[in-house]
Every structure is written in C-alpha cells, then in structure tokens.
Amino acid sequence: MTSASGGSSAPGRLRPLAAFTVDVEDWYQSCVDFDAPISERVVRNVDRILAVLDDFGVKGTFFVQGRVAESFPKLVRSLVEEGHEIQAHGYSHRPLYAMNRQELREELKRSHDTVEDAAAVPITAFRAQDFSITSDTLWALDVLAEVGFTVDSSIFPMRTRRYGIRGWPLGPHYVDAANGARLLEVPVAVWAHGRWRLPVGGGGYFRIAPAKFLERALSSVARHRPAVVYCHPYEFNATELQEYGDRIPAKLRLSQGLGRRSFVERVRHLLGVLEFGRFDWLLGEWGYA
Numbered sequence: 210m211t212s213a214s215g216g217s218s219a220p221g222r223l224r225p226l227a228a229f230t231v232d233v234e235d236w237y238q239s240c241v242d243f244d245a246p247i248s249e250r251v252v253r254n255v256d257r258i259l260a261v262l263d264d265f266g267v268k269g270t271f272f273v274q275g276r277v278a279e280s281f282p283k284l285v286r287s288l289v290e291e292g293h294e295i296q297a298h299g300y301s302h303r304p305l306y307a308m309n310r311q312e313l314r315e316e317l318k319r320s321h322d323t324v325e326d327a328a329a330v331p332i333t334a335f336r337a338q339d340f341s342i343t344s345d346t347l348w349a350l351d352v353l354a355e356v357g358f359t360v361d362s363s364i365f366p367m368r369t370r371r372y373g374i375r376g377w378p379l380g381p382h383y384v385d386a387a388n389g390a391r392l393l394e395v396p397v398a399v400w401a402h403g404r405w406r407l408p409v410g411g412g413g414y415f416r417i418a419p420a421k422f423l424e425r426a427l428s429s430v431a432r433h434r435p436a437v438v439y440c441h442p443y444e445f446n447a448t449e450l451q452e453y454g455d456r457i458p459a460k461l462r463l464s465q466g467l468g469r470r471s472f473v474e475r476v477r478h479l480l481g482v483l484e485f486g487r488f489d490w491l492l493g494e495w496g497y498a
C-alpha cells in the first residue's frame with residue numbers, strides 16, 4: 210500500500226465501486242464563449258466540491274482543462290497535494306471533431322503540457338471536451354497516443370443527441386494506435402438493461418433521475434465493470450447561472466439549470482451509499498494499471 214498522495218491503489222479502503230471524476234472548466238468559457246477569460250468562479254466551485262468530498266473522506270480525479278491550469282496553477286497543485294489525481298481535459302474546450310489533424314495535435318499537446326506544468330506530476334489520461342471524439346473522428350485516438358497519452362475516457366458509449374458512438378463497448382478495452390502504442394479506452398458509466406442504455410454516470414440524466422435509481426444503476430454497473438462517474442465544478446453552484454443575467458439565452462439557462470438545486474444532495478447521497486475513489490485506483494483494482 211502506498212500513501213494517499215501518489216499511490217496507484219486505494220490505501221486502507223475497500224475496493225472503490227466507482228471513480229469520482231470532475232471535468233474542471235469554467236462554465237461560461239466552456240459552454241458559451243470559448244474566447245472568454247477563465248474566471249475565478251472555477252476555483253470557488255472546485256472548493257465546493259472539495260468540501261463535499263472531504264465530508265466523506267473521498268479522493269477523486271480531476272480532468273483539468275489546459276486554460277484553467279494556465280490561469281490557476283495553484284489550484285491544480287493544491288489538488289495534487291491533497292491526494293487527488295490530476296489528468297487532462299483539453300486545452301481550449303473547442304470541440305475536437307471540428308479540428309484538422311494539425312490543430313488537434315496542437316490542442317492535445319497544449320492540453321497535456323499545461324496541466325503537467327501546473328501539476329508537476331506525469332499526465333497520462335485524457336477526457337475530451339464534451340466527449341467530442343465520434344465515429345467520424347476516431348483517428349483522434351492516434352493523435353492522443355502520439356502526444357503521449359496512454360489512457361482515454363473520451364468516447365461516450367451510446368449515441369445521444371450531442372455525442373457518443375452507438376454500440377461502443379461499455380467497459381475498458383485497448384485500442385491499437387497507428388504508431389504501435391496501445392491506448393486504454395475507459396468509457397464513463399452507462400447502465401445497460403436489455404436493449405436499453407441509460408447514461409447514469411453524469412450529465413443531464415444524472416441531474417434529473419431519482420437518487421435512489423442512480424444508486425441502483427451505478428451499483429449494478431460497478432459489479433460488472435469499472436464504473437466512472439463524471440461531473441463539473443459549476444454543477445455544485447446552484448445560483449451561478451443567475452449571475453449572467455441576459456448574457457445567456459433563457460433557453461440555455463433553463464436547460465443548464467435543470468436539476469442543479471438538488472445536485473449536491475444527490476451527490477452526497479451517492480457518496481454515502483457507494484464507495485468512490487480515484488480513476489487510477491479503480492483501474493488498478495480491476496487489473497488495468
């Protein structure tokens with residue numbers, strides 16, 4: 210067993226049933242205006258997450274957007290010092306599928322290097338902004354391997370309105386990249402029942418489904434394969450959207466605000482009934498380290 214600050218397995222705890230992961234970004238920049246500055250809201254919202262995780266003694270994995278790491282390197286370093294895992298969540302938050310190979314290479318390299326500079330630990334895993342690796346752009350996995358990533362959590366294993374690949378495997382599996390490297394592909398949690406697939410690991414469904422149902426679905430996923438849950442700092446702030454007023458369309462405010470008031474309560478419920486840990490610990494427990 211190793212210490213909480215840098216180990217590859219969970220110290221002194223039972224097997225984590227699920228990985229608690231966070232895509233660290235600033236809502237207005239990542240969802241409304243890619244050219245906007247990164248605001249300090251992201252730091253305050255990460256503090257809200259840490260307050261919840263600390264109540265349950267849980268360590269998680271923070272996939273940090275490169276521009277956030279550049280703007281707030283101390284935030285990244287303090288997460289490392291508190292025993293959380295740091296990985297990469299793109300640089301600009303522009304969708305990857307809109308980039309050509311050269312642009313994608315620059316985006317992924319900057320994503321890797323900015324977060325590694327701030328964290329001062331090796332960065333090996335990637336999650337695409339908005340799961341923006343699709344069936345048309347699977348060659349992006351080759352570029353991820355070229356840049357040096359060995360683990361990817363970017364492909365949503367069902368088709369939704371905005372992203373995902375229909376029929377993609379629900380559990381971790383290796384993908385051979387063009388340069389001969391192997392990339393471990395780790396989808397976020399999707400519950401499968403017969404022909405049904407439900408996105409219980411995060412996003413809109415996670416914000417509106419009853420907490421008891423999420424508990425049952427995630428427990429079921431975790432018995433069959435590594436279960437990965439994902440969320441965002443702004444989801445821990447029920448009133449942030451009101452701060453923007455007329456700068457955002459009412460429709461967006463409504464759709465993004467759905468379920469936000471009860472979000473923290475539902476996370477607290479899940480942290481109380483399931484066991485959560487870091488993404489790397491979970492993969493280690495399942496023999497993927």
Ligand SMILES: [Zn+2]
Pocket residue numbers: 232234239298302337338339
């Ligand atoms: Zn994101």
